[in-house]
Amino acid sequence: MPSVLSTKLLSPSQKNLLLNADLGLTEYNAIQTRALELPKSISEEPYPNAIITSQTTVELIQNFKIKTCFCVGEKTALKLKSCGFHVEIITENGEDLAQNIIESYSEHSFTFFGSLQRRPELSETLKKAEVSLREIFVYDTLKTPKSFKRTFDAVLCFSPSGVDSFFKGNPASTSKLICIGETTARQAQLYSKSVFISTRTSVESVIVKAVKVLK
Numbered sequence: 001m002p003s004v005l006s007t008k009l010l011s012p013s014q015k016n017l018l019l020n021a022d023l024g025l026t027e028y029n030a031i032q033t034r035a036l037e038l039p040k041s042i043s044e045e046p047y048p049n050a051i052i053t054s055q056t057t058v059e060l061i062q063n064f065k066i067k068t069c070f071c072v073g074e075k076t077a078l079k080l081k082s083c084g085f086h087v088e089i090i091t092e093n094g095e096d097l098a099q100n101i102i103e104s105y106s107e108h109s110f111t112f113f114g115s116l117q118r119r120p121e122l123s124e125t126l127k128k129a130e131v132s133l134r135e136i137f138v139y140d141t142l143k144t145p146k147s148f149k150r151t152f153d154a155v156l157c158f159s160p161s162g163v164d165s166f167f168k169g170n171p172a173s174t175s176k177l178i179c180i181g182e183t184t185a186r187q188a189q190l191y192s193k194s195v196f197i198s199t200r201t202s203v204e205s206v207i208v209k210a211v212k213v214l215k
Contacts, residue, residue: 002214005175007031007154007162014203021211030165031144035060036116042136049105051133053094053122055079061113061139070110072097073201076170092201093181094122102129110134117135117141119183126167145169152209154178158203160187165193178210 002012007030007186018025033056046065052058055071058079069080070089077090091097101110109132112123116137126133141164154176157163160183162184167173179185181201188195196213198205 003150004154004156004167004210004214005148006156007166008156008203010136010203012078014207017204017207021215023211023214025210026148028146030162031148031159032144033115034140034142036137036139036159038136038138046198047111049088049108049110051097051101051110051114051122052076052080052099053112053114053118056115056139057113058083062129064113070101070105072095075202093183094119095125095182098122098129101126101131102104106131108132111136113138115139115141119160143168156206156210157184157188158206160184163187163191176186176213177214178206178208 001024004018006024006027009027009029015025027040043064046070048067049070050066053068055076058076060134062083066085069085071077071080071087072091072094074090077087080087089100091100112133112135117140123133123135141161143161145165145168147169152175157167157177157179163184176196177192178196179187179188180198182197185195185197196209198209
């Protein structure tokens with residue numbers, strides 16, 4: 001039976017997708033998040049246009065006064081909508097979101113809310129195009145490396161930080177790396193040539209890709 005390591009804990013329905021495909025599963029959280037203390041004024045200030053790239057961020061800004069959201073990932077968008085936010089654009093990755101903003105919204109000012117360890121590509125692209133951007137970090141991402149004394153056929157990777165954390169604990173790993181998107185895949189390619197990218201930026205799509213790769 002092929003074995004899969006997930007670098008984040010999965011929901012029961014997500015686990016069943018793997019188990020029903022006759023794949024063995026081991027799971028752990030390769031990263032943890034820690035909310036940052038912010039001045040009260042941050043949550044009281046109005047924000048005309050906000051960039052949101054993770055579900056973790058949504059939980060921390062759900063009481064903020066945001067008029068319009070530009071986001072990465074369908075699940076992030078759904079979470080924003082469930083909190084009553086208006087979502088203007090949804091893209092699969094940060095690079096696509098930056099290009100959409102540059103092409104159609106470059107005259108607006110934006111506030112990015114996210115992790116202190118966020119990837120720089122989105123903000124660098126916008127600033128290079130002279131789009132007004134302010135960054136407010138609402139949480140930190142902490143690596144929690146763990147060493148495994150076995151080899152897995154595939155490792156499910158959900159963020160660049162998760163990739164780094166996994167290889168910090170398992171530097172000699174030769175497992176296939178199944179990644180949630182291009183940004184995560186680029187980080188994975190620093191460690192391995194056996195990298196695969198899911199069709200969509202969802203946990204379920206990563207699992208479907210793993211099943212296809214291992215079957």
